[in-house]
Each structure stands twice: as structure tokens, then as C-alpha cells.
Amino acid sequence: MSSATSTASLPSGLSVLTTFPDVLFIPEIVFGGLVWILVASSRVPLPITQGWVMFVSVFCFLMSTILLCLYLGGVHGGSSFWVTLDVIFQETAALFYLSAAVLEANFTYFARSLDPTFPAIYRENIAAVVFAFLATLVYVIHKVFSLLRWKSS
Template sequence: MASSTAGDVMPTGGRIFTTFPDIFFLPEFVFGGLVWILVASTHVDPPNPLGWVMFVSVFCFVGTTLWFFIFLCGANQSSIWPALDTGYHFVAVVFFLSASVDLAIVTISAGDILKVASALGVNTDQLLKIYRLEISAVVMSYVATLLYFIHAIFSARRWKRS
């Protein structure tokens, strides 16, 4: 599966697809992008916590894309890159964890509103659709948080070895 990083400190080119923790770049793209898409496809209400979720998902998606291309092009060979890699991924973990908690709170509130509307006999088809999208976004957000966390831990181990 994935080889260790005992050789060079930071992989370049196609080796990022086979080294641990850099193999997590692609799942981070997928799950971070899914959070972005799922939240964007709902009605962003309330705007403040969901605005933070959108900022975090877009920031991490763009940041990971840049990071990925820096690694792919081999511009990560100076001695500071292991520390930068660790720092970026720990910032992404903190951002995504805070966004995940905010999104979960908003989703729980939406579920409560859905229960009340259903009890009052209101047509809840649109509310149910949004609620399901938000549940999916919460799950994807926590998965993205876990992926960034694993990447951060193993980047820190690589930094310590360098």
C-alpha cells in the first residue's frame, strides 16, 4: 500500500500518491469539496455559522489544492516544508472541527424545526430535503476533520524525523 517516508523528507511528483500521509490529499479534496457542495446546495440560514462552514471548506479546499500542486511540482524540498506541512494541517483540523461543530448545531436546530412543522401539519418536503443535505454535510465534515487530523499527526512525525 503506502510506503514509509524514511527516504527523502518530503515526497515529490508521483510519489505523493504512494507515501503516507500524503496519500490523504485526494480524500481531503473529496470530502472537503463535498462539505462545500452540500452546504452550498442548502438554504444558508443562519448565515453566520454556515458562512464559517463555507469559508472553512473553501479555504481548506483551495489550500489543499495549492499544497498538492506544490508537492507535485517538487517545490517542497527546503528544510522548512515539514514544519509548514504540519502547521497547515493542524490549522485545517482546528478550522474543520469548529466548522463541524457549528454545522452539527445548525443541523440539530433544523431537525427541531422539522419536528415542530411536521406536528403542525405543515408540508415539510423542502425542510426534509435541506435537513438531509445538512446531515450529509455534517458527516462529510467530520470525515474531512478526521482525514486532516491523521495527515497532521503523521506530518508531525515526519517533521520530527527530519
């Protein structure tokens, strides 16, 4: 795999799946989809908190999938605009997922006292917290390497 600092432009075609920061789209989509599924399947005693987590997971899942498909299709054409767009998206997604993961963890911690039947769905929320923090980590790593690529372009 090539590093982000050796290529200043985005890869296209199947080489997207062999370039380090861009191969992180796959775990971003997987972890984001798992957060989406777990939050959607749990009961919602606090809709505002769960709503933000749901928005973040759906937004980032769709945007990561769209960007991956655009990069696979070679739509960017080597333009530096796409490198900047990649950095902006990765920074936004990392910040959004960090806030969503913290809110989901806070909700899971305090929700036991709100709903007496909560232990039945406690494991789903714990899993959502774990996958939200994993998604945050992957987005932060992708952001760092996207910033390095943007700086060298």
C-alpha cells in the same frame, strides 16, 4: 507505501501519491469539496454558522489542492521549511474542520425548529455533517503523520 517516519523530507513528483501521509490529500480534497457543495446547495437560515463552514471548506479545499500541486511539481526542493509548513497547515485545517463540523451538526440539530420547510433539505445538511467529520478525521490523521515527519527531520 512508505511510512512518514522512514522519510524526513517531503516527496516530489508522482511519489507524493504513494507516500502515506501525502496520499491523504486526495480524500481531504474530495471530502472538503463535498462539504462545500452540500453547504452551498442548502438553504441558509443562520448565515453566520453556514458562513464559517463554507469558509473552512473552501479554504481547506484550495490550500490542499495548492499544496498537492506544489508537491507534485517538486517546488519544495527538499527544504525543511515545507515540512514545517505542512505541519502548520494540517494542524490549522484539523482545528478548523473540527469547529466547522461541530457547528454544522449543531445547526442541523436545531434548524428544524427555525424553518418549517427544513425537512426538505435536512438530508443535505446531514450529509454535510458526515463529510465534515470525515474530513476532520483525515486531516487529524495527516497531521499526526506530518508531525512525525517533522520531528524526524
